[in-house]
Amino acid sequence: MKQTGLGIILYGILVVPPVKAYLESIMLLHMLVQLPLLILAGWFIGDRLIKKFHPFFTAWNTDGVPGMIFVVFITMYWMLPRALDEAVTMYYIELFKFISLPLVGLFLKDSWKKMQTLGKGFIFLNYLSMFALMAWLYIDSPIQICNNYLETQQKFLGWGFLVITIWMILYLLQAVFTDHSEKAE
């Protein structure tokens, strides 16, 4: 399986100390590059694992909702400013990061295809408003929130979130205003 290999390689690159150190030295790269890439690695590796442990996933994640709840909680945790801060200073939080986020990718993969339009729409809008809020929080905050990152870094991150939010809005608009007539759902 090509994807699995890709995922393992990606994960391997991310744990290489210089890469890790570089990504974590800049807040924007830490939150919006390293974390998503870890999720992506889990997503790639996910296929093989989901097949291997098929009974487990069908029994516990039948409609995708339990998996999604896991995804939401873990990603919400990693959006907290202090989570990033602690990951840089405490080794066990760092360890948690490198384990929890690939798991997020794994469950995301399993859940997303199982969930119905309603649930997906709700999750999407949830992240839309959360990212908008993160943009607002980081751009507007008059104080330095993290010990390890300066205020300018925070603002930078905020603009990153804003760009993501805008992309999500544009995506949503095209999704609901382009024609889906032919596609039988």
Next chain:
Amino acid sequence: MVTAINTGDFKSKNSLIATYLIIGGLVIAVMMIFGILMLLAQGGVLDLPPAAFYQFLTIHGTGMIGGAALAASAVMWYFLSNYVELSKKVFKLNLILSLIGVVMVIIGVFSFKYASAWTFLYPLPALSGGAWGVTGALLYLVGMLILGVGFLLLYIDTGRAIIKKHGSLGKGLGWDVISGKRAEKDAPSPTVVASTMVTIVNVTALTAGATVLIMNIINVVNPAFTFDPLLAKNLTYAFGHIFANSIIYMGVIAVYEILPRYTNRPWKSNRPFLIAWTMSTAFTLVIYTHHMLMDSVMPKWMLIMGQVLSYANGLPVLVITAYGALMIVYKSGIKWDMASGLIFMSMFGWVVGVVPAIVDATIVVNHVMHNTKWVPGHFHMYMGLGAVVMIFGFIYYLSKVDSGLQTNGLDKIGFISYTLGIISVSVGFLISGAISTPRRWATHFPEWMAPAVFGAIGGVLAVLGLIIFIIHFIRYVKVRGISGSDINEQKLA
């Protein structure tokens, strides 16, 4: 036109609808009593501590908007489900989440003295000067969030269903008919068009609302996190204005569906109708800026846009609907009863209520009238005599077709009492506004008191009328399934 629905389904659909309407109706009635108490306090008749006044103001605003939105969404769901396949599970979930949210709001307001008004304008929730604590604010804000989640799920579902049936939200608004790609006779029905509009504006409103609610929650929990108040105000009013306005756009579906059944004439979506709805969709999304006319730091172009579009906001839909209603009724030999009478009255209330709104949306006038009781004057007219009357009309309609329950002289008295009552409440507010009484003031100068007392008397009439409506509806719920037909809507004309 009506999709096949099997009997059992139909029955439980109507009982769910009835539950929505009874809860909505009761909430509105109880909130009216708080409204009367506020007016009596302002009129110097009742000795109410100012803190209690603001708790009442908060619960009245929140409860009215929430209760009316809940009932109006039932009207929309009832008719829309004839055209597209909606999920009953989601509809039920919305009711449950709404009830949880309402209970939290009530506890927050009454047990923990939370009183920021329903607009919860940042940073008020966190900065109460000791009037309420963190618990009250959190109960209120989280309660609102849960309410919002319920409604958001509901509108995702309507959006999903409309897209599935019609292809896209654009097509739900009939854009391909407007552009000439599709014939007028194949246009989506008025119900679908209105529901699409409501879906678009309310998903936007609720997403903005969720953002600003969570922001407030963060600020309440940890006041060290501060946010830009101007952006907060923009988002808050984008949410509040749009969501409150959507009530009338859901309610108007009752007009589109009920009048044709009474007159045996179809209400078709023609091109002007579709254009009007698309225009109102766009305007509704942007004209919340009329709440910012006093914020001189706002970009001027936005304020001017807010003003110009406020004139035009509801107008396209209002004109096309009022005209349509007159045309469909004109020389139709319509049989007037409670349902058709209320529906027709609601159009009157909507039209009359919009006039003072338009006056107020002018920047020059707004500088004088802003934050006077002129403002509640106009929205009590189009909410109290427009939006919620559409809902009551629907209640009478449903009880008629679903049980054959007869109305009597008491219902007519209710109709008159309610109408006179709301007109008096609104006129009282407008007079107060004209003599420059500020809105949201717990205590009035003696020269401001008379119109408040007048309004309170009107309020009592309105409540009496509403109680008669509710009694009728409860009677219907009791007899349904025993008399009349559950399956077929009786012919009305």
